[in-house]
Structures are given as structure tokens and as C-alpha cells.
Amino acid sequence: MSKALQVVDLSMKFDDQEIFKKINFSLETGSMTALLGPNGAGKTTLVRILIGMLSPSHGYFELADDVKVGYVPQFRNIDPDYPLSIKSFIELNTPFWKSQKVKDQVNHILQETHLKGLADTRMGEASGGQKQRAYLAQALLDQPNFIILDEATASLDPKAKEELMSLIAHLNHEHKMTVLFVTHDIPLAKRYMKDYLYLSDGTVSQGKMEDFKESFN
């Protein structure tokens, strides 16, 4: 198996607050990994370093040459008055005048994320699960082969959770997408993810999801 990501001696500090120190791990191409850890452990910080929004204070990471990362951030500010339709939201990062190719891509992704019939629904009026799928769809429009989702299921009801997770499993199975899924929800991670990374007290441990023992709140 080839490596999609290799993290080497990575450390991060905010001012004098050390978030993690000299962590090392790698992810294989096509793997499905849960990034676990208590609140404030630094999961979001690690992810933001991996997508290039933050620079680490020490160490480095390497992505394989053919890796293209898609990212679904932890929080979005979409209030109930938000006017754009789901479709318009998804295609925000496309040109004003869209080529047929872009239009086809958008339609394909709407279909894949089960949002076709909801394309015209306003984001502000969409349910939590629909919004979360729209965030994912927007990230998929970049055609990534490595997707990082940060607490995507945190505020969803059980049914919406299952729907999102089976969509992620589908991306992994059918499109061979490498998945890094940040979550708190260990039972959910046990059901859908194969490997884990556990970030806590500034260090990281890695293993098979079924062997994951630690518990935290």
C-alpha cells in the first residue's frame, strides 16, 4: 500500500500553549481513519495544518504527489435567513459563467450526495443533515481523492448521521477516496471507520478501530 500522508515530528504551539509535540503517523491511500480525541485536544488544529491554513511550529508533513485534499470545516455560519439555494451554495467556488462541464459536475455531485431533489431549497431552510451534505458536496466539487471532515456529524440526529456516514463509506468504496474523519462519537466511528488516530495530551496513537479502548467525554 502507498502512503497518502506522512507526518513527521510535527509540533504546534499557540504562543506558549503547546497543542501537540513531535507527533508521527502516516495514512495509507484508500484508508478510512477516525481522528479521535477529547475536546480541545488539537484535532481541528492538526487538520488546519494538513490543509495548509496554519503552519506548524516544528516538523513537516508530506502528501503523495497525486493527492488532492478536500476539506469540510467544523463550523459554518449559515443562519435561518441565509438566502442561497443548496445548488448555488455548492457552486460558490465556480466561475460566474459556468461551462457545460462545470454544470455537469455540479449535477453529478448533487446526485451523488442525494441533494438532486433539494437543489432549489434554501440553505437556511435545509435540515442539519442536508446542510452537512451540501458542505461535503461543495468540497467534492474540487474533485479530491482525500477528504477530511471535521465533526461533520456532531449536531445531527441519528438518521442524518447514518445517511452521511454511508455516503462517506460510499466515497471510500466506490471512489477509493482516503478518508480522515474527525469525531467524538466512538460508537459511530467503530461502525464505519477502520483505523483510528487518537490525539490526547499532545501525543498521538494509532491502531485498528476495533481495538480502540480508551474512553473520554
Added chain:
Amino acid sequence: MFVYEFMRNAFWAATFIAITCGVVGVYVVARNFSFLAHTLSEIGFAGAAFAILMGLKPLTGMLIFALLGSIGVGELSMQTEQKESSISAISAFFVGLGILFLSLSSSSSSYATNILFGSIIGVSRSSVYQLVGLSVVVLLIIFAIQRPLNYDSFDHIGAAAHHINTGFIGVVFLVALAMAVSIGSQMVGSMLVFVLLTMPSSTARYLGKSIPSMLAWSVGLALLGVWAGLCLGYITNWPVTFFISVIEVTAYLLVYFTQAIKKRA
């Protein structure tokens, strides 16, 4: 009424001002900048009063003050925690300054009325060229940054995650906004320029679900307001600004209540 050159001038100026304010307004509302637009108009008012004191054209002073203000206020609104109150303090200071400039300049009070409440009828041919030129500049700026501006205005977090330089886009937009405020004030006055900048675009948010449709509604409603305002002002001799604000507010309330009733049903 178009036999009179002053009415033709007014129509041309009004048309371009409405298009500009309609377009810029969509982003003002999306970025939650209504309050900032109002502050810029108050800073611009001080600039216009300063220009009169110096014997310059009010538009010149307004542009300079609003542009400088946009940079300063923009910095402030991105950094300070209590931005509303600090921005309020700045507006109050500039309104005070404007009143001082006006009283020092000892020019007739009609100047003050014109700056505060607009003076589109009677605009000269050369001023029309100026207003049209400035409108085109604003529209070109928006056009040049439209893709990142759309993304950042409607999904700031998504845009930042895509490595879009949201700080730069914000500053460029503030410059365009300062210019839009200055030219809009020539039409409806600095007191009410936020009517043109926020009412049509707020209405458009209920009517459109995509950025192109919101832009179209916003520009359409702004045009409707200024054209009808000019006609009604011509017929009745009442202030054009009065009609424009009544039309824009009525359109907003109509759409707002229709929407509220639909939601209940």
C-alpha cells in the same frame, strides 16, 4: 419631462447610481455591512462639508473621506471586539465635524440640505460624466474580484478553507463600497444612501436564491425606485429622495410580509 436637459441628466446619473448601489448592496447585506455603509456615509458627509469649506466640490471631499474611512473602519471592524460601539463613536465624531465645517463655511443652508438629502435634479452635464465614470470604476472593481467576493461574502469559512485571501478581498470591497456610498449620496443624500444600498438588496434576498438572481432583483428594484422617484418628484415637486425611500421600503415590507405569511401557511 425629457425635453429638459436637467431631467435627462438626472435620469442618466440616477440610472448608473442605481445599478451600482444595487450590485454593491447585495454584498453589503451578505457581509453584514449595513452598519458600516451607514458609518461611511456619515464620514462622507464630513468630507463633503470639508470640501465646501475649502471651496472644492462636495463629491471630491466625500470620496476622499469615505475612502480613508473605509480603510480605517475596515481595520477596526476586523480587529476590535466591541466594533458596533467603537464604530458608533467614530460616526458621531464625524457627523459633529461635518456640522462644524458647514457652520464655518458660512455657505447657504441649502448646501447642507443637498449633502444630507440629495440633489439629483439640477446635476450638471459634467457631474453626470463624473458619476457615470465612478460607477463604471466600482462595477469594474466588483467584476474583477467577483469570484472570490461571491465565495467570501456568502461562505466566509469555505472561502478561507480554500486559501482565498479574504482580508484582501475585504479591503478591495470596502474601497468599492466607499465609492458607491459617495456616488449614491449625490442621489439620495448621505443621510439616506443606505436606503439604496441595503433596501433593494435586502428585498432581493427574499426573491432570489442564486447570486445572479439576487443581483438582478436588487438592481431592478433600485432602478424602479430612482426612476419612479424622479417622475413623481417632477410631477409633484416633492423631494425625489422621499419617493425613493417610500418605494424601496414599501417593496421590502410587501415582500417581507408575503414571505412571512407563506412560511406560516
